Amino acid sequence: MxxxxxxxxxxxxxxxxxxxxxxxxxxxxxxxxxxxxxxxxxxxxxxxxxxxxxxxxxxxxxxxxxxxxxxxxxxxxxxxxxxxxxxxxxxxxxxxxxxxxxxxxxxxxxxxxxxxxxxxxxxxxxxxxxxxxxxxxxxxxxxxxxxxxxxxxxxxxxxxxxxxxxxxxxxxxxxxxxxxxxxxxxxxxxxxxxxxRLLPTDGGYANPDDDPRGPWASIPFSAQGYREKQVYVITTPTGVQHRPPKGRCWGATEPEFDRLRELDLVYWPKGGNGKPRIKQFPDEAKGLVPxxxxxxxxxxxxxxxxxxxxxxxxxxxxxxxxxxxxxxxxxxxxxxxxxxxxxxxxxxxxxxxxxxxxxxxxxxxxxxxxxxxxxxxxxxxxxxxxxxxxxxxxxxxxFTGTQKTELLRERLNWRALEKADALVHEVQGIENLHGHEFDRIKKEVKDGELVVTGEKAVAERAEGAGGEFTYCTLGEPVELDAILTGEELPAFDALAGILFHMATSQPVPPGETDAERFHVGEVNGTRVWLIYRPDLEWLKSSEAALSLSFARRIAEAHPNERHLVFAPARYVSQRLLDAEGLAVEFVPLPFALYRVERE
Known part of the structure; x- marks a missing residue:
């Protein structure tokens, strides 16, 4: 590279x-x-x-x-x-x-x-x-x-x-x-x-034949390449015979095409003279590759x-x-x-x-x-x-004026004119699908393009989309080395989130942090604790240390898990914790600037 x-x-x-x-x-x-x-x-x-x-x-x-x-x-x-x-x-x-x-x-x-x-x-x-x-x-x-x-x-x-x-x-x-x-x-x-997902298929859906299954769009019935069983003559309802386009084959074998016709899934454009297309309903659309x-x-x-x-x-x-x-x-x-x-x-x-x-x-x-x-x-x-x-x-x-939403833009070249009925069908589908959202659907030809636009008159105020958000700024940096000097004493949640991410490479699970129990959160079998209060005198006291009783309590409450306990000090050795079979590990503050590797 x-x-x-x-x-x-x-x-x-x-x-x-x-x-x-x-x-x-x-x-x-x-x-x-x-x-x-x-x-x-x-x-x-x-x-x-x-x-x-x-x-x-x-x-x-x-x-x-x-x-x-x-x-x-x-x-x-x-x-x-x-x-x-x-x-x-x-x-x-x-x-x-x-x-x-x-x-x-x-x-x-x-x-x-x-x-x-x-x-x-x-x-x-x-x-x-x-x-x-x-x-x-x-x-x-x-x-x-x-x-x-x-x-x-x-x-x-x-x-x-x-x-x-x-x-x-x-x-x-x-x-x-x-x-x-x-x-x-x-x-x-x-x-x-x-x-x-893939992008939505081009155009809207319509129901020109009053299909009881609802609005549909049509897709070509042909495929790239040559497959012998998919090359045959198709006769339209008006008697016109069609073979697949040059270099392509039909989209399915003849028995499968007959089955689609029996299910009323075949659409014949150009008044019944055109090459067959297949009806596709909205819940069947696969979408388009971007x-x-x-x-x-x-x-x-x-x-x-x-x-x-x-x-x-x-x-x-x-x-x-x-x-x-x-x-x-x-x-x-x-x-x-x-x-x-x-x-x-x-x-x-x-x-x-x-x-x-x-x-x-x-x-x-x-x-x-x-x-x-x-x-x-x-x-x-x-x-x-x-x-x-x-x-x-x-x-x-x-806002006062007309809000406009472009719904379709199609360049009018000869190929588009050859398929004029399909284009009209597409515009009708848009009108059926979006007509209720606007005061009118405007159709105009401009600079060689067909432009379909939804227009809605707004007298005084544009309607809000709804929702909410929280606006934040950044607080002062949390310097872990300054905690025990009293220079900085961040809130429990702020410090807990930082230490949890350092120890596990994961965000704190929502709703798990509990300052009263000194609990931060659990992920992948590792539970993190933080013995801390934003009170300098308390941090200097014996209450701010990891004790054997605290270790026993958390191990009993959450067996078969590994426990990391961040604290300013400890009154129990790691050897004693191991001897009692307690999966508890002490991580000192303020020296927690390294990531604790998982075992």
């Missing part, structure tokens, strides 16, 4: 391990609903520190990561400010912000991304996937970073997204697309089997996303919102369709304008799902823009 080398790599290789743990501090007044850390989250703070803060609860649980990091065009003015110890890094900081004339800007970008991707990898589920949007400036370096961290065999693909449809005459070549890199923790073939070309007509463009954002923030101009090129909601919706289940966790650690949360809320509204989002944004607009957009999407917002 080709290794990516960049200046500073030796300093950031394991920098994610040295990042101090910081607790999440909820701000109930800025969220919606009950403040809770196991629901939707918006975190304001440096994303490297925020990702480390999320590890104790979310390690191995995130199903989908969608990030839109700095493209490093030389015009963003972003700063590399990770606190990495090293004279070279300190020199770099003096050259911030990173600009077009900075000869080390690509090295700095790699140094910024490396520890963040390492933490995102730890947060991802075993079959989770990461989707990263970039342009030509850094996409090739990003692939090498991902190859090293995830492995080349975990590269799912590289998607081309048409980000703009207008021409940029000032450029050498007018940029029309961005890249979307897709990697998974699982190997490529494993992820293919475990991914959520392509690597995503046109703006399907997933939106940056121009459209700006207009949508400004419709939500009607009181602002674009320059007031400090937006450049927000990602379209439909782009992230497409990712969610492919990469999530209805109860998945979706994370965006470069949250920007909050598109990812908007897409998750809309996806839940569409299919009744219970997906959760976790957003991280370090800029000062995290509250007034990122979170405020989510508040308005959830609650509704002032």
């Amino acid at each position: 080709t290794e990516l080398m960049f200046k500073g790599k030796e300093f950031v290789w394991n920098h994610h391990l040295a990042v101090p743990a910081r607790p999440l501090v909820p701000h109930p007044e800025k969220g919606i609903g009950e403040a809770r850390l196991d629901g939707n989250l918006i975190v304001q703070g440096d994303n490297l520190h925020a990702l480390k803060a999320l590890l104790p609860m979310y390690a191995g649980k995130v199903d989908c990561v969608f990030i839109d990091p700095p493209y490093n065009t030389g015009e963003e003015g972003w700063s590399y400010n990770d606190n990495v110890n090293g004279p070279m890094i300190r020199e770099w900081l003096d050259a911030n912000p990173v600009g077009i004339d900075d000869g080390l800007r690509h090295d700095k970008w790699c140094a910024m991304m490396w520890p963040r991707v390492r933490l995102l990898y730890e947060l991802m589920a075993d079959d989770g996937s990461i989707w990263i949007t970039l342009d030509d400036n850094e996409v090739h370096r990003a692939r090498l970073i991902l190859d090293e961290i995830f492995g080349e065999d975990c590269a799912i693909g590289q998607i081309v997204w048409q980000k703009r449809t207008s021409r940029e005459n000032r450029a050498v070549l007018s940029p029309s697309f961005d890249h979307v890199l897709v990697y998974s923790k699982a190997l490529r073939d494993t992820w293919k089997l475990r991914r959520n 392509m690597t070309l995503w046109p703006a007509a399907e997933v939106g463009s940056t121009e459209e996303s700006k207009k949508q954002l400004l419709s939500i923030f009607k009181e602002y101009e674009a320059q007031d919102l400090q937006i450049h090129a927000p990602k379209p909601v439909d782009l992230v919706r497409r990712v969610i369709e492919i990469a999530t289940r209805r109860d998945s966790i979706v994370m965006d650690s470069f949250a920007g304008t909050g598109t990812t949360a908007h897409a998750v809320v809309e996806a839940n509204k569409f299919d009744g799902g219970d997906r959760r989002f976790i957003l991280v944004e370090m800029e000062d607009y995290a509250d007034r823009l990122t979170a405020e957009r989510v508040r308005r999407v959830i609650k509704g917002y002032d």
Whole structure:
């Protein structure tokens, strides 16, 4: 494997391990609903520190990561400010912000991304996937970073997204697309089997023949290649004879086709003269394999996303919102369709304008799902823009005008005209499926394309999609070495989560932590305890030590399990614990900066 080398790599290789743990501090007044850390989250703070803060609860649980990091065009003015110890890094900081004339800007970008991707990898589920949007400036370096961290065999693909449809005459070549890199923790073939689902089939369903089984769509009755038993003559109800298309065969043998005809599953287009197609009902649809070309007509463009954002923030101009090129909601919706289940966790650690949360809320509204989002944004607009957009999407917002939703866009070439009846059938299906959602379904031919749009008049207020979230900031770093000096005494839950993750590499199981019993949680036969209270005098007392009676009590209550007990001191030796057959191990505070290996 080709290794990516960049200046500073030796300093950031394991920098994610040295990042101090910081607790999440909820701000109930800025969220919606009950403040809770196991629901939707918006975190304001440096994303490297925020990702480390999320590890104790979310390690191995995130199903989908969608990030839109700095493209490093030389015009963003972003700063590399990770606190990495090293004279070279300190020199770099003096050259911030990173600009077009900075000869080390690509090295700095790699140094910024490396520890963040390492933490995102730890947060991802075993079959989770990461989707990263970039342009030509850094996409090739990003692939090498991902190859090293995830492995080349975990590269799912590289998607081309048409980000703009207008021409940029000032450029050498007018940029029309961005890249979307897709990697998974699982190997490529494993992820293919475990991914959520294929994309919905094109077009809607209709019932032009009043089939008692309900609306249906038709699919071609042909297959690639040559199979002798699937090459035969089919006669239509009007007497026209058809053979399979050149280079193809029919989709089944003749006896199977006769069976499908008896079951009224064959549709004859062109008034009965056309080649047979097969009726497919919604619950039978297998879906479509995602392509690597995503046109703006399907997933939106940056121009459209700006207009949508400004419709939500009607009181602002674009320059007031400090937006450049927000990602379209439909782009992230497409990712969610492919990469999530209805109860998945979706994370965006470069949250920007909050598109990812908007897409998750809309996806839940569409299919009744219970997906959760976790957003991280370090800029000062995290509250007034990122979170405020989510508040308005959830609650509704002032809006007067017509909301338009594009339902179909089809280029009208000769091939489309030859299949005009199928296209009309498709439009009728859309009208039947979505007509009740809009005031009208508008059909127009524009610039050589058939565009079908759902329109809904809004008099005063756009309807909210519902939901809730908790807004958090980052607390002061938890320095374990400072606990017994009294310099820092974190809350029990904050310290317990950090130590549990250190000891087991897993997040704390929800609902198991009990400060009164000093119980933290259990995973894979290992139970973790923390004898601790945020009280310096108590920590110096004999009550804060592991005793033989405490060891006997927990071993008796939870037999056949291994017990790790974090405490400032102990009054019983490991030899005595072993002699009594107690599977109890003492881990001293504040020296718990290492990971306890499982036996």
